[in-house]
Amino acid sequence: xxxxxxxxxxxxxxxxxxxxxxxxxxxxxxxxxxxxxxxxxxxxxxxxxxxxxxxxxxxxxxxxxxxxxxxxxxxxxxxxxxxxxxxxxxxxxxxxxxxxxxxxxxxxxxxxxxxxxxxxxxxxxxxxxxxxxxxxxxxxxxxxxxxxxxxxxxxxxxxxxxxxxxxxxxxxxxxxxxxxxxxxxxxxxxxxxxxxxxxxxxxxxxxxxxxxxxxxxxxxxxxxxxxxxxxxxxxxxxxxxxxxxxxxxxxxxxxxxxxxxxxxxxxxxxxxxxxxxxxxxxxxxxxxxxxxxxxxxxxxxxxxxxxxxxxxxxxxxxxxxxxxxxxxxxxxxxxxxxxxxxxxxxxxxxxxxxxxxxxx
Amino acid sequence: xxxxxxxxxxxxxxxxxxxxxxxxxxxxxxxxxxxxxxxxxxxxxxxxxxxxxxxxxxxxxxxxxxxxxxxxxxxxxxxxxxxxxxxxxxxxxxxxxxxxxxxxxxxxxxxxxxxxxxxxxxxxxxxxxxxxxxxxxxxxxxxxxxxxxxxxxxxxxxxxxxxxxxxxxxxxxxxxxxxxxxxxxxxxxxxxxxxxxxxxxxxxxxxxxxxxxxxxxxxxxxxxxxxxxxxxxxxxxxxxxxxxxxxxxxxxxxxxxxxxxxxxxxxxxxxxxxxxxxxxxxxxxxxxxxxxxxxxxxxxxxxxxxxxxxxxxxxxxxxxxxxxxxxxx
Numbered sequence: 001x002x003x004x005x006x007x008x009x010x011x012x013x014x015x016x017x018x019x020x021x022x023x024x025x026x027x028x029x030x031x032x033x034x035x036x037x038x039x040x041x042x043x044x045x046x047x048x049x050x051x052x053x054x055x056x057x058x059x060x061x062x063x064x065x066x067x068x069x070x071x072x073x074x075x076x077x078x079x080x081x082x083x084x085x086x087x088x089x090x091x092x093x094x095x096x097x098x099x100x101x102x103x104x105x106x107x108x109x110x111x112x113x114x115x116x117x118x119x120x121x122x123x124x125x126x127x128x129x130x131x132x133x134x135x136x137x138x139x140x141x142x143x144x145x146x147x148x149x150x151x152x153x154x155x156x157x158x159x160x161x162x163x164x165x166x167x168x169x170x171x172x173x174x175x176x177x178x179x180x181x182x183x184x185x186x187x188x189x190x191x192x193x194x195x196x197x198x199x200x201x202x203x204x205x206x207x208x209x210x211x212x213x214x215x216x217x218x219x220x221x222x223x224x225x226x227x228x229x230x231x232x233x234x235x236x237x238x239x240x241x242x243x244x245x246x247x248x249x250x251x252x253x254x255x256x257x258x259x260x261x262x263x264x265x266x267x268x269x270x271x272x273x274x275x276x277x278x279x280x281x282x283x284x285x286x287x288x289x290x291x292x293x294x295x296x297x298x299x300x301x302x303x304x305x306x307x308x309x310x311x312x313x314x315x316x317x318x319x320x321x322x323x324x325x326x327x328x329x330x331x332x333x334x335x336x337x338x339x340x341x342x343x344x345x346x347x348x349x350x351x352x353x354x355x356x357x358x359x360x
Numbered sequence: 361x362x363x364x365x366x367x368x369x370x371x372x373x374x375x376x377x378x379x380x381x382x383x384x385x386x387x388x389x390x391x392x393x394x395x396x397x398x399x400x401x402x403x404x405x406x407x408x409x410x411x412x413x414x415x416x417x418x419x420x421x422x423x424x425x426x427x428x429x430x431x432x433x434x435x436x437x438x439x440x441x442x443x444x445x446x447x448x449x450x451x452x453x454x455x456x457x458x459x460x461x462x463x464x465x466x467x468x469x470x471x472x473x474x475x476x477x478x479x480x481x482x483x484x485x486x487x488x489x490x491x492x493x494x495x496x497x498x499x500x501x502x503x504x505x506x507x508x509x510x511x512x513x514x515x516x517x518x519x520x521x522x523x524x525x526x527x528x529x530x531x532x533x534x535x536x537x538x539x540x541x542x543x544x545x546x547x548x549x550x551x552x553x554x555x556x557x558x559x560x561x562x563x564x565x566x567x568x569x570x571x572x573x574x575x576x577x578x579x580x581x582x583x584x585x586x587x588x589x590x591x592x593x594x595x596x597x598x599x600x601x602x603x604x605x606x607x608x609x610x611x612x613x614x615x616x617x618x619x620x621x622x623x624x625x626x627x628x629x630x631x632x633x634x635x636x637x638x639x640x641x642x643x644x645x646x647x648x649x650x651x652x653x654x655x656x657x658x659x660x661x662x663x664x665x666x667x668x669x670x671x672x673x674x675x676x677x678x679x680x681x682x683x684x685x686x687x688x689x
Contacts, residue, residue, distance in 0.1 A: 025511070053537070152415065313532040
């Protein structure tokens with residue numbers, strides 16, 4: 001409707017002043033040009049450059065000016081990376097870690113953020129500003145600083161182990177940052193289940209990773225990084241939820257009260273559906289953030305936990321600049337990650353139910 | 361009407377089970393639990409910072425042995441003492457800490473700020489990167505946002521979708537090609553490389569576009585009748601009206617660049633003279649298992665302090681900015 005009117009008026013203008021339209025176009029392009037140049041040269045072109053190199057075997061060291069710095073090898077990088085390479089487990093190990101990381105962090109931070117926002121939004125609450133500031137503060141802190149703080153807090157003799165020891169005298173210190181055991185593996189061990197009991201799981205390998213390894217969950221070291229991510233992000237997401245909650249008109253709740261709805265029914269049937277667009281936004285942010293986890297791993301990984309804290313994003317860096325660099329292979333990892341994030345975003349749109357509020 | 365609603369509301373508040381007193385008790389219980397939970401989580405979020413700041417004023421052995429001591433009681437102490445015989449002695453953890461209190465030292469700060477230290481340089485770099493990139497974004501993002509919101513030219517819609525689409529590109533994917541391209545352009549390890557790569561961003565453009573679309577057109581039309589050019593109209597009339605959006609953009613951009621690690625790693629990663637504070641912190645961390653927590657914590661505090669001050673002064677805008685972008689999605 002609006003488009004039609006706009007089109008009509010622009011046609012009208014064009015008839016009235018043939019030059020005005022061209023002038024407007026020139027001015028418009030001039031306004032957008034600086035930003036567009038930056039986006040094209042440093043965002044869009046690089047995407048294609050990455051895609052291009054992912055089909056080559058360039059090692060990154062042979063100068064691009066030399067006679068034949070690389071060969072075009074088609075989908076070989078992808079095939080070796082994802083299907084039958086000698087080190088196909090590199091990718092699937094990173095995938096497994098990233099998957100557990102995302103599946104642990106996203107639901108926890110979303111639910112906690114909503115939970116805290118609902119409490120902070122209560123009418124009886126005093127000191128709302130204080131709580132909002134306290135929760136939000138970690139969000140303004142550099143990811144590197146937060147990682148340094150965790151390095152300190154979770155070190156073997158650090159405050160976290162100290163606090164547990166003070167509360168539970170029998171507590172055995174956990175090496176939060178260097179323990180490679182999966183947390184599900186540890187949990188099962190409490191019930192006497194370990195890899196020796198289930199030879200089937202340890203003997204079967206999928207992509208060179210044993211089923212037991214697939215199922216043993218994120219390592220304790222990775223789990224610590226998951227705590228870090230949740231701890232940092234809750235505040236931002238809480239503020240987002242709080243703003244959405246404050247946007248729900250009071251009459252909606254009054255109507256529910258008149259109908260005799262309990263607090264839980266009101267939350268379940270009214271608040272939650274109305275918050276659906278916000279939840280979609282929060283989960284999307286979570287997906288994009290967790291699938292790209294890099295900074296925290298850069299600081300908190302060590303030679304000991306190199307494998308169990310390896311995320312896909314860090315694998316890109318690792319393959320490009322660290323052990324046995326290969327730009328072609330690293331670019332293939334990067335592109336695969338791009339596609340993964342894309343697919344995950346679409347899947348969650350289905351799962352959360354789109355970005356529009358539900359009807360009821 | 362209003363009275364009726366209020367009446368219905370108070371009736372609804374008291375009526376349901378017919379037992380007002382039980383309900384009142386339950387409500388007090390919920391209030392109690394609510395405060396308890398909030399205080400617990402607020403403690404979890406804030407305690408690490410308190411411990412970090414406190415421990416940054418301790419000598420190395422006391423940091424790992426007594427992390428929980430958080431009340432500094434002057435006078436200042438030295439961590440290393442050289443006796444008359446020239447023997448170095450290290451202040452023991454027990455000598456520095458007494459229960460929850462400790463005698464502070466500025467040893468860590470002296471080491472990272474003193475002679476020959478690179479941290480002041482990194483702080484200056486961080487300031488330069490953050491300020492220049494923020495100014496560039498304020499200018500370029502608002503201009504581009506204005507073009508998308510107000511100008512009719514062929515390809516306007518396409519450009520909008522291109523800008524929107526770049527939001528989908530994960531930073532990690534750009535890591536390698538940006539490195540290669542900057543290298544080829546001779547911009548690797550230069551200030552210019554940093555400014556150019558980060559001088560405009562899709563998020564800012566869309567934020568500004570959204571804002572401009574909500575400003576009534578009539579004001580600009582009046583200006584154009586007066587005969588002022590589109591550039592004059594934009595800078596004199598439109599931009600001043602966009603202050604709330606510009607404030608949000610300033611905060612996002614400054615905070616983002618102050619804390620930016622991954623881009624700095626790629627763009628200026630091999631020249632320590634061009635490092636920003638997050639990159640510099642990785643040097644203080646070192647690569648081994650033998651961590652020098654006095655340096656790490658002092659460096660973390662210095663990195664965070666300016667952002668913290670800005671946050672406490674402009675708190676309202678931070679929260680509004682997040683809500684603004686959150687709701688608009």
